[in-house]
Amino acid sequence: MSIAAALPAGGHHAPSAGPAPSSRSKFTPYFLLLPAGLALIVFYVLPTLTLATTSLQTGSLEQGYTLTWHWPTYGEVLSQYWPQFARSFGYAAGATILALLIAYPLAYTIAFKAGRFRTLMLTLVVAPFFTSFLIRTLAWRQILADEGPVVSFMKATGLMHLTDALGMTQGRVLATGLAVVIGLAYNFLPFMTLPLYNSLEKIDRGLLKASEDLYANSWTTFWKVTWPLSLPGVVGGTLLTFIPAAGDYVNQQFLGTISNTMTGNAIDSLFLQQRQYPQAAALSLVLMVAIIVLVSVYVKRAGTEELV
Amino acid sequence: MTTAMAPGREAPVTVTGTGLQVRGLVKQYGTFTAVDGIDLDVPEGSFFALLGPSGCGKTTTLRMVAGLEDPTAGAIYIDGDDVSRRRAYQRPVNTVFQNYALFPHLSIFENVAFGLRRRRQQNIKKSVMEMLELVELAHLAERKPTQLSGGQQQRVAVVRALVNKPQVLLLDEPLGALDLKLRRQMQLELKKIQTEVGITFIHVTHDQEEAMTMADTIAVMNAGHVEQLGQPAQLYENPVSVFVANFLGQSNLLRGTISGRDGDWVTAATSAGTIRIPAARCSANGADCLVGVRPEKIQVEEIGTAAATVPSGHNSVTGRVSDASFIGVSTQYQVTVAGGQELTVFSQNTGTALVRPGTDVVLHWDALHTFALDGSQDVRSGMDDPEAQ
Helix, strand or coil: CHHHHHCCCCCCCCCCCCCCCCHHHHHHHHHHHHHHHHHHHHHHHHHHHHHHHHHCEEEECCCEEEECCCCHHHHHHHHHHHHHHHHHHHHHHHHHHHHHHHHHHHHHHHHHHCHHHHHHHHHHHHHHHHCCHHHHHHHHHHHCCCCCHHHHHHHHHCHHHHHHHCCCCCCCCCCCHHHHHHHHHHHHHHHHHHHHHHHHHCCCHHHHHHHHHCCCCHHHHHHHHHHHHHHHHHHHHHHHHHHHHHHCCHHHHHHCCHHHCCHHHHHHHHHHHCCCHHHHHHHHHHHHHHHHHHHHHHHHHHCHHHCC | CCCCCCCCCCCCCCCCCCCEEEEEEEEEECCEEEEEEEEEEECCCCEEEEECCCCCCHHHHHHHHHCCCCCCEEEEEECCEECCCCCHHHCCEEEECCCCCCCCCCCHHHHHHHHHHHCCCCCHHHHHHHHHHHCCCHHHCCCCHHHCCHHHHHHHHHHHHHCCCCCEEEEECCCCCCCHHHHHHHHHHHHHHHHHHCCEEEEEECCHHHHHHHCCEEEEEECCEEEEEECHHHHHHCCCCHHHHHHCCCCEEEEEEEEEEECCEEEEEECCEEEEEEHHHECCCCCEEEEEECHHHCEEEECCCHHHCCCCCEEEEEEEEEEEEECCCEEEEEEEECCCCEEEEEEECCCCCCCCCCCEEEEEEEHHHCEEEECCCCCCCCCCCHHHC
């Protein structure tokens, strides 16, 4: 079999046989796609279909659920859980912006200024992954606690008045929206930093010299050359942060309160506590579609296909 | 016009005049000195070449003029102003980079307009299109750099710098990435552009032919300093160091001792006999010297033939042909002269018969073509650079 595969097409003994593709080699790419394709079908397409059918069922835990094509479930979950949706996307957007503000200077420093410390710094960026996600998120409860260092600092500098006025805090940080945003930004920071570093590191240093030679100071050079050339990293990093952050519920659970839950918390509660499977499924699908729509609009507007 | 000054930036002497002046320029990286006290005078509107092997400091010198490297010491004057402390974007110079460094995210038009936009110039569209027409690329204005060929990118890089009308245009091996045929074509084109715009060009190259074709003045650099500065023909005909004699073309160098001086002439004793050298072409400091003559200046005659009489005013030595290779346009002979030294001779193919190896010959050349270099130098200096081919 393997010998046959290695032979040229239809060539028993044709000496003049050119590089004609055999029917086997034509199918090779599909064979190579088979493992990933099967995994995708088993672990993605089938569960999504199950989710879709579940969302259209009616019934109860005691009587069992039957597929009745009950579409009004979608209207119900939307009208009931729109505040959770709003918070999901609001917190995720806030966390993405915060992560970008922290990660860009960090990635820039590693790519352009770190020199021989580059590998060490990159290792430090991913080092938090060596500790459990839950432990790290719980640690933020200490940091943001009412008597903790962050609150003391914000109170001492009067920053708390500002954030209170903006509705981000309520005389405390823990259990507010700000705490959830901080937790999300912290947890997804490496996913923002690494794509940014990757695209910054690829920028030809000669282009920065050329810009300086063409009368651009460092500030102008950054905005006219470095920033546009790093956009693929910005788009990649924001997607990798925003998408999981919008579906996250652990940060809210540990750092927020019952009054500022996100969609993920609602799904968690519907599915695991209230056992309302159709509602949970419908909410999951709505969240998924909403993220896909938002991301498509964003990618289209960012115009990454024009970037090199 | 130019006031001489001692190297070192604290010297309070100002240089007046147009063009570019470099005084006592030094660049050190740690303990390594890349540029070791360079002085240059580049008249306004001239085509100036910095020529040397890789690592001789020519590119570092250029980058210091551009402001892309900070000099350790020294001053750089453009039209009389010391610009050596100014940032690159504050200097009236522009650079054509070796790998072009075109901005990949901008169109050709925006690449060329980049410098004009930074300085908020008027009529940007008109200036850019005029420049693109100069190099016949106006129809590609909306393309991205990656959609252009190497030669087209090179021309965009040139006009992106030129459109700013700099006082000095710096070219850092701009033709290095092109193939030979395109390189020859671009050499002529660059020379033509320079004549048209009249801007001072400083061209860095390791290609001696390129430098001689294009430049009005060449500074030959070696190991961080200028070996010799002059017009191409002057450098070729009258090199003052072994490095220059070998780096520009090929030279025959015979070890000898200065044996006498008589007005305009110097005589040197070599193992092959006494040779006369014009005093103006003798740069030997002591008695030890290296007597030089270019291979194409030498005539080869078989001993015993009628033509073997040496014209008056010629130097002559006798020897035996050890090797002869017929190249077509010329024949290259290796001749071993008395004392065992070898001379190379390029003999024009003017119809005379080939001299066979083993034949005793007399070599003679016009004494005016002889030069003498200081004998303390390494005879092979400037010879073995692979890039100098």
